Amino acid sequence: MLRLEPIELFLRAIPESFLAILAVYIFSNTPINKKKYIITSLIGSCVFFGVRMLPIDYGVHTILAIGIIIIISVLINKIDIIKAIKAEFIYSIFQFIAEGLNIFIIQNILKADMNKVFSNAVLKTVYGLPSLAILGFIIFLYYIITLKKDELINV
Structure with a gap:
């Protein structure tokens, strides 16, 4: 079980x-329904927080979260199941890349002690924010490239 603090709910979950729900919309090429987006994002944040508190091995919570996001995307956002699965897996791959890049920066550029970072909830959350920013940038970049490609196709 991961020990979670309320700051992790507000600054991470x-x-x-x-970001995860937005990515599923974007990667599945589904128009965004703002009301459903907000509702499912809030449900997802509670689920992410709750799953991380379960007494399971590290990594299993990621698989559960992926499954739950797919289910939410299909049932509430009405995204095709195949598109939702593909989009969630693309999101997860980009998330792992962003977190790996962030860990590399923390260890090799900032020279931070990872044991100290992961033992302090505030430090862990603050040092984890750049990975969310990197992930957001990747999703935004994909969205912009897709828009430009669609504009060229529709000309």
């Missing part, structure tokens, strides 16, 4: 959920 909620933004991560909004």
